Amino acid sequence: MNLMKKSLFVLFLALLLALVACSKDDEGASTSNDESTDTEEQTDDQEDDGDTSTGQGGDLQYVLNVQPPTMDPVMSTATATRDVARPVFETLVTIDSAYEPQPMLAESWEISDDGLTYTFNLREGIKFHNGEEMTAEDVVASMNRWLEKSATAQSLIGEGSFEEVDEYTVNLLITEPSIFVLSALGGTLQFPGIMPKEVVEAATETGVEDYIGTGPFKFVEWKQDQYIHMEKFADYTPREEEPDGLSGKREALFDNIYINFVPDPNTQLGGIQTGQYDVGYGLSYDMYDQLENTEGVEAMAPIVGQYAMVYNKNLGIFTDVKMRQAVNAALNLEDIASTALNGKYRMASSYMQLEQEAWASNEGEEFYNNPDLEKAEQLLEEAGYDGEPIRFITTREYSYMYDSAVIIKEQLEKVGVNIDLEVYDWPTVVNMRANPEEWDIFITGFPMTMTPVEQLFFNSTWVDGPEDEKTEELLKQISVAETIEEAKEHWDELQGHSWEIVPITKISDYTMIMGVSERVEGFQFLDGPILWNIGFKE
Incomplete structure (x- = not known):
C-alpha cells in the first residue's frame, strides 16, 4: 500500500469509528415525534455487545406488537408465547418444512406393535441453561405436565403418561392407539418444552417461574411492557442434520436477541424504516405498501x-x-x-x-x-x-x-x-x-x-x-x-x-405483516419467525 492510499485508509477508518461512536451516543433516541417513552427507555437499557456489521454476533432487534401473557409454552395458546418461547425451549419431537415429525431432543423412537407404547431414546450430553444435563427425569416431569395442561395432548393422545426407563430413555404409555401421537408431540402451539425437573415441580397455577430450557438462546431478562432479552447459549449442542423447517441443526448466530414490545403501529413502522429494528412482526395491514417501498426492507405477508x-x-x-x-x-x-x-x-x-x-x-x-x-x-x-x-x-x-x-x-x-x-x-x-x-x-x-x-x-x-x-x-x-x-x-x-x-x-x-431488514440473512418463517440460523450479512 503506497503512502497516499495508506493515508486515505487511516482517514476513512477514523471517520468510520467516529460515526459508530455517534450512533451509539444517539442510541435510544426517538424515531418519531409520537414514539412512546417506554420504547425510548427499553433501547437505553439494552447494551450493544457485538459488531452488527459482521456475519455472526451482534444484537438482533425484533419488534412485536403485543407482549405475551407468559413465556411458559405449556400455559398459553397465544402465538406471542409461542414466538418468544421458541428460541429458549426445545421439544422431544419437532417438524420439518413439510410438517412431518422429526427428532429434536429425542435421538430416536420406537413404537410397539399394539401402538400403545412409544419409546424415546434421548440425546446425551444436552445441557440446560443452568448448566445441568438433561436426563429422563426432566423429560418425564415436563411431558406429564404437558399431558395435563395441553388441549392438543388431550385431543390427540387422551389418557397417557411418561415413565422413566433409564437415564436416557423414556416411555409414553397410552390407552388407545392413534396415528397422531407424533404430530401432537411436534405441534408448535402450546408446545411441550423440556425443562429441569425442579423448575417443573416449582410451577404454580400461572406457570413456571424460571425460564430454563435447552435452546440455542437462554433467557436473561423480561422488562415488562418493554422487552425480553435472551442471549446466545455457549454450551448449546446442535443436531447434525441439515436445517429443515424447525428440525435439524440450530445455531445462535447473534450474541443477543431483544424482543421489543411496541403496540403503536406507527412506532413499529418508523423503527423498521430507520433501522432501529431488524425484524418486525404483526404490523398493521395498511402499512404493507409503505414497507414494500422502504429501501433496505423486505415486506412479507405469509399466510x-x-x-x-x-x-x-x-x-x-x-x-x-x-x-x-x-x-x-x-x-x-x-x-x-x-x-x-x-x-x-x-x-x-x-x-x-x-x-x-x-x-x-x-x-x-x-x-x-x-x-x-x-x-x-x-x-x-x-x-x-x-x-x-x-x-x-x-x-x-x-x-x-x-x-x-x-x-x-x-x-x-x-x-x-x-x-x-x-x-x-x-x-x-x-x-x-x-x-x-x-x-x-x-x-x-x-x-x-x-x-x-x-x-x-x-x-x-x-x-x-x-x-x-x-x-x-x-x-x-x-x-x-x-x-x-x-x-x-x-x-x-x-x-x-x-x-x-x-x-x-x-x-x-x-x-401477518412483517418487515425484515435486508441486512438480515437467512430469515425463515414456519408457524412463526425462526430466530436461529439467521445473522447479519457481512
Missing part, C-alpha cells in the same frame, strides 16, 4: 392460519345454536376480511389450509360467506333474542381483530343485534376469555395445525366451551382411525356438521 369469531358456548346467549346460526347468516365475511386485512387474505371455507391436501375440505361451504339478512332475522326471532347487549371483547394490538370487530358490530346492528364492544390490551383479552362470565364473542387467529383435531375450538377444555355429542364422536373416530384416508372421511363429515352448528365463524385465511 399464518385462519381467523374467526369465537362464541361463548359455556354460558349465555350463544349456548343457543340458533343465535350462532343467526350471526353467521348476518355476516358478509369477505367485506370483513378485505377491509381488516387490506387485501392480504384468502377466502376459504376449509378449516384446514388448502396447501394441506390430505385435510382440505369443502364440506359445509354453503354456510360460508353466504349472508342472508332475512334468514338471520328469522333465526334471531326463533332464538327469542330480545335486544340484550352482547359483550364483544377485542384489542387494538392486533389491528385485524379490532377492525374486524368494528365491521361485525356494524353488520350485526343491521339485523337488530345489540353489540357492546369492549377494547383492552391483548393480555387482558387472553385473561378475560378464560372466564366465561366476562365475554360473549371475540376475534382471534388460529395458527396452522398438523391435524384437524388439534384445532383449539374442537377441544372441550378450551375457552369456547363444550362440544356437542356428534362432534365428540367424530373427533374420536378421527383420532382412532388406522389410516389418513379413513380419518379424512370422518373429518369431512365433521367439517360439514360444524358449519351447520357454527362453533366458530371462520372469516378467512389470514396473513
Whole structure:
C-alpha cells in the first residue's frame, strides 16, 4: 500500500469509528415525534455487545406488537408465547418444512406393535441453561405436565403418561392407539418444552417461574411492557442434520436477541424504516405498501392460519345454536376480511389450509360467506333474542381483530343485534376469555395445525366451551382411525356438521405483516419467525 492510499485508509477508518461512536451516543433516541417513552427507555437499557456489521454476533432487534401473557409454552395458546418461547425451549419431537415429525431432543423412537407404547431414546450430553444435563427425569416431569395442561395432548393422545426407563430413555404409555401421537408431540402451539425437573415441580397455577430450557438462546431478562432479552447459549449442542423447517441443526448466530414490545403501529413502522429494528412482526395491514417501498426492507405477508369469531358456548346467549346460526347468516365475511386485512387474505371455507391436501375440505361451504339478512332475522326471532347487549371483547394490538370487530358490530346492528364492544390490551383479552362470565364473542387467529383435531375450538377444555355429542364422536373416530384416508372421511363429515352448528365463524385465511431488514440473512418463517440460523450479512 503506497503512502497516499495508506493515508486515505487511516482517514476513512477514523471517520468510520467516529460515526459508530455517534450512533451509539444517539442510541435510544426517538424515531418519531409520537414514539412512546417506554420504547425510548427499553433501547437505553439494552447494551450493544457485538459488531452488527459482521456475519455472526451482534444484537438482533425484533419488534412485536403485543407482549405475551407468559413465556411458559405449556400455559398459553397465544402465538406471542409461542414466538418468544421458541428460541429458549426445545421439544422431544419437532417438524420439518413439510410438517412431518422429526427428532429434536429425542435421538430416536420406537413404537410397539399394539401402538400403545412409544419409546424415546434421548440425546446425551444436552445441557440446560443452568448448566445441568438433561436426563429422563426432566423429560418425564415436563411431558406429564404437558399431558395435563395441553388441549392438543388431550385431543390427540387422551389418557397417557411418561415413565422413566433409564437415564436416557423414556416411555409414553397410552390407552388407545392413534396415528397422531407424533404430530401432537411436534405441534408448535402450546408446545411441550423440556425443562429441569425442579423448575417443573416449582410451577404454580400461572406457570413456571424460571425460564430454563435447552435452546440455542437462554433467557436473561423480561422488562415488562418493554422487552425480553435472551442471549446466545455457549454450551448449546446442535443436531447434525441439515436445517429443515424447525428440525435439524440450530445455531445462535447473534450474541443477543431483544424482543421489543411496541403496540403503536406507527412506532413499529418508523423503527423498521430507520433501522432501529431488524425484524418486525404483526404490523398493521395498511402499512404493507409503505414497507414494500422502504429501501433496505423486505415486506412479507405469509399466510399464518385462519381467523374467526369465537362464541361463548359455556354460558349465555350463544349456548343457543340458533343465535350462532343467526350471526353467521348476518355476516358478509369477505367485506370483513378485505377491509381488516387490506387485501392480504384468502377466502376459504376449509378449516384446514388448502396447501394441506390430505385435510382440505369443502364440506359445509354453503354456510360460508353466504349472508342472508332475512334468514338471520328469522333465526334471531326463533332464538327469542330480545335486544340484550352482547359483550364483544377485542384489542387494538392486533389491528385485524379490532377492525374486524368494528365491521361485525356494524353488520350485526343491521339485523337488530345489540353489540357492546369492549377494547383492552391483548393480555387482558387472553385473561378475560378464560372466564366465561366476562365475554360473549371475540376475534382471534388460529395458527396452522398438523391435524384437524388439534384445532383449539374442537377441544372441550378450551375457552369456547363444550362440544356437542356428534362432534365428540367424530373427533374420536378421527383420532382412532388406522389410516389418513379413513380419518379424512370422518373429518369431512365433521367439517360439514360444524358449519351447520357454527362453533366458530371462520372469516378467512389470514396473513401477518412483517418487515425484515435486508441486512438480515437467512430469515425463515414456519408457524412463526425462526430466530436461529439467521445473522447479519457481512
